[in-house]
Amino acid sequence: MESRFQRILLIPSxxxxxxxxxxxxxxxxxxxAQEAVNNAQEPxxxxxxxxxxxxxxxxxxxxxxxxxxxxxxxVEDFGTNPIIGARLAYHITDGIFAEAAYAQSDTDETxxxxxxxxxxxxTDDERKLSYYNISIGYNLLPGEAFVTRNRVFNxxxxxxxxxxxTKFAGDDRFTINAGAGYRFLATDWLALHLGVRDHIFDxxxxxxxxxxxxxxxxxxxxxxx
Amino acid sequence: xxxxxxxxxxxxxxxAAPVYGDTxxxxxxxxxxxxxxxxxxxxxxxxxxxxxxxxxxEILSRRTEWFKVRTTDGKEGWVNRSQxxxxxxxxxxxxAFKDVALSDFSTRRWEFxxxxxxxxxxxxxxxxxxxxxxxNISGELSLSQVLGSFSDSLLVNANLLGQPFPRWRISPFxxxxxxxIQTNPHATLVQAEDxxxxxxxxxxxxxxxxxxxxxxxxxxKNYVVFSSDDENExxxxxxxxxxxxx
Numbered sequence: 001m002e003s004r005f006q007r008i009l010l011i012p013s014x015x016x017x018x019x020x021x022x023x024x025x026x027x028x029x030x031x032x033a034q035e036a037v038n039n040a041q042e043p044x045x046x047x048x049x050x051x052x053x054x055x056x057x058x059x060x061x062x063x064x065x066x067x068x069x070x071x072x073x074x075v076e077d078f079g080t081n082p083i084i085g086a087r088l089a090y091h092i093t094d095g096i097f098a099e100a101a102y103a104q105s106d107t108d109e110t111x112x113x114x115x116x117x118x119x120x121x122x123t124d125d126e127r128k129l130s131y132y133n134i135s136i137g138y139n140l141l142p143g144e145a146f147v148t149r150n151r152v153f154n155x156x157x158x159x160x161x162x163x164x165x166t167k168f169a170g171d172d173r174f175t176i177n178a179g180a181g182y183r184f185l186a187t188d189w190l191a192l193h194l195g196v197r198d199h200i201f202d203x204x205x206x207x208x209x210x211x212x213x214x215x216x217x218x219x220x221x222x223x224x225x
Numbered sequence: 226x227x228x229x230x231x232x233x234x235x236x237x238x239x240x241a242a243p244v245y246g247d248t249x250x251x252x253x254x255x256x257x258x259x260x261x262x263x264x265x266x267x268x269x270x271x272x273x274x275x276x277x278x279x280x281x282x283e284i285l286s287r288r289t290e291w292f293k294v295r296t297t298d299g300k301e302g303w304v305n306r307s308q309x310x311x312x313x314x315x316x317x318x319x320x321a322f323k324d325v326a327l328s329d330f331s332t333r334r335w336e337f338x339x340x341x342x343x344x345x346x347x348x349x350x351x352x353x354x355x356x357x358x359x360x361n362i363s364g365e366l367s368l369s370q371v372l373g374s375f376s377d378s379l380l381v382n383a384n385l386l387g388q389p390f391p392r393w394r395i396s397p398f399x400x401x402x403x404x405x406i407q408t409n410p411h412a413t414l415v416q417a418e419d420x421x422x423x424x425x426x427x428x429x430x431x432x433x434x435x436x437x438x439x440x441x442x443x444x445x446k447n448y449v450v451f452s453s454d455d456e457n458e459x460x461x462x463x464x465x466x467x468x469x470x471x
Contacts (some may be wrong), residue, residue: 055251056251056320058251059251059284059286059287059292060285060286060287061286061287061288062286062287062288063287063288063289090469091288091289092289092437092438092439092469093289093290093436093437094266094267094268094288094289094290094291095267098339098467098469134339134350134352136467139267139269141269142265142267142269142270143269144264144265144270144271152264154264154265154270156267163341163350164350165350165370165372170411171377171409171411172370172372172377172409173372174348174350174372185265188286188293204411209374224288
């Protein structure tokens with residue numbers, strides 16, 4: 001009963017009624033008189049003016065792409081092993097982007113080491129491989145993938161090449177990389193990549209200096225921000 | 226279940242946060258006869274919708290020169306900056322979609338770049354960052370890796386860069402700096418030791434604005450390495466590369 005009474009009191013129209021009654025009783029008081037004047041001057045319809053300044057800076061710019069990748073790296077003479085890495089890209093135009101990457105892998109024994117039994121060319125520490133590189137990519141073929149009749153995803157086939165350094169067998173080696181990748185945009189801000197890269201560096205470990213081609217296959221998840 | 230609820234909340238936050246933030250988007254009115262909505266942020270993606278003059282569009286996000294917009298009937302697509310230059314703001318003014326231009330290059334504050342080249346016969350890769358104190362003077366920090374046949378080195382440099390003509394499209398500069406060089410002879414060489422020396426350098430070069438935030442830079446530096454041997458070494462360095470500015 002009490003709660004119902006409170007509810008009646010809380011209804012705004014009830015408040016208005018009480019106020020009107022109070023005013024009519026005390027109509028001589030200056031407060032009520034002022035309120036009556038104000039009510040008369042207010043227009044019936046309040047125009048909704050929304051003045052908002054346009055600021056280009058308020059638009060969220062998503063030119064950076066960050067992510068991780070994992071795959072397989074084949075090191076000439078030293079076997080094929082898993083590799084994991086991280087990448088950061090900056091999209092300069094709709095076609096061109098710059099990318100920095102860092103990755104780590106292990107390598108196996110060469111067939112020479114295995115056959116000879118005890119001869120070891122490298123220590124365990126030297127057998128670890130890591131690289132960094134900075135590359136320029138170009139979105140060669142922008143496209144769409146039709147997963148079902150009503151689900152369409154944006155994709156791009158890109159080519160990429162760059163320079164960097166590979167730390168392997170105790171030394172840092174100047175490395176050129178080149179390859180291609182396929183970017184599948186699951187949403188506007190989440191992308192899945194498949195890529196292949198050739199890392200080209202010189203190695204003089206087995207007597208004479210030779211140029212090696214080391215192929216990497218990887219899959220990657222990246223976020224635009 | 227509180228854990229389920231927590232997971233659900235986290236999931237909702239992860240999935241929904243970037244999409245359904247409580248942000249209010251910038252609105253503009255189309256003033257061109259029409260604008261074209263592409264399915265993706267590049268010219269190669271097809272046009273799937275056309276919005277006519279007088280319609281309002283919301284601008285959701287931007288990638289390079291492309292803006293993701295939403296029309297009043299809920300269609301979402303990508304529009305090139307050039308087509309939005311003619312749109313009007315809610316106050317009736319022309320919306321200013323500024324292109325990054327040469328004028329921004331001469332008033333830049335930060336600059337980051339990558340250079341590659343030759344350091345006394347070896348390959349060098351340099352990553353650097355710079356800050357402009359005035360239009361003419363900036364300070365730079367750089368990290369270089371020199372990859373040679375017999376040794377590789379790491380160089381850390383701090384230098385001042387003077388730019389007498391900051392408004393020229395091809396703008397020359399000179400530089401003066403100091404740093405440390407750490408040399409590691411290759412593992413295949415015997416009886417070689419790592420060493421760290423102080424180094425100073427002078428250099429000249431130029432920068433030229435290409436497009437958007439992109440700058441081409443080329444430079445020559447002459448180093449003096451104060452080696453622990455009696456004789457100082459004086460390697461030359463030639464480099465070129467690209468940088469971005471903000």
